[in-house]
Amino acid sequence: MDDVDILIGERDIARRVDRLALDIAEAWPRAEDGAPRPMTMVAVLKGAFVFAADLIRALHAKGLAVEVDFMRLKSYGDATERASEIAMRGGPERPLAGRHVLLVDDILDTGHSLDLARRHLLGNLEAASLRTCVLLDKPARRELPIAADHVGFTVPDRFVVGYGIDHAERYRDLPHIGAVTMP
Numbered sequence: 001m002d003d004v005d006i007l008i009g010e011r012d013i014a015r016r017v018d019r020l021a022l023d024i025a026e027a028w029p030r031a032e033d034g035a036p037r038p039m040t041m042v043a044v045l046k047g048a049f050v051f052a053a054d055l056i057r058a059l060h061a062k063g064l065a066v067e068v069d070f071m072r073l074k075s076y077g078d079a080t081e082r083a084s085e086i087a088m089r090g091g092p093e094r095p096l097a098g099r100h101v102l103l104v105d106d107i108l109d110t111g112h113s114l115d116l117a118r119r120h121l122l123g124n125l126e127a128a129s130l131r132t133c134v135l136l137d138k139p140a141r142r143e144l145p146i147a148a149d150h151v152g153f154t155v156p157d158r159f160v161v162g163y164g165i166d167h168a169e170r171y172r173d174l175p176h177i178g179a180v181t182m183p
């Protein structure tokens with residue numbers, strides 16, 4: 001596609017997802033006998049769905065038992081996403097009280113989405129513990145002092161698409177991650 005510059009290819013993504021799963025498994029809470037606690041992965045729709053699908057299988061391969069749930073955030077306004085303009089739009093469906101949660105999102109940008117989701121899962125839904133994992137980190141535009149526990153790739157301040165991430169609902173089906181040259 002000539003309107004997308006490839007930033008990260010399919011094989012690099014696959015390698016990174018495998019390594020992320022290893023790091024997540026090593027850091028995951030464990031019971032007294034050393035066995036990892038069961039995980040509830042909560043993926044933020046729609047952007048994280050492809051990443052979550054690969055990550056859940058990679059985590060299985062590292063010996064974790066993973067349940068998956070989803071939540072949806074709706075952001076109002078276009079370029080500027082302020083906290084007041086992001087709202088929870090449903091999910092997760094299963095109770096999280098006492099569960100150890102891995103919150104998975106596509107991109108950490110200003111930080112408002114991850115901050116809101118995190119506070120909701122820990123504060124309102126009373127998850128026992130929460131770790132965060134984002135596929136992409138765009139530190140250039142951060143507005144809140146928030147970092148993810150696990151980051152796939154750090155990317156420059158460009159509009160990225162592919163591997164589940166869209167621009168006006170296009171490009172989610174790309175197997176690679178790219179930057180739109182003519183948004």
Ligand code: IMP
Pocket residue numbers: 047081105106107108109110111112113114158159160161165166167
């Ligand atoms: P934040 O609340 O500003 O951190 O926004 C994060 C959300 O904005 C991501 O989960 C994406 O849905 C969206 N977003 C931020 N940057 C991009 C981008 O470059 N391409 C597509 N979506 C983006």
Ligand code: MG
Pocket residue numbers: 044045046047105106107113
């Ligand atoms: Mg999002």
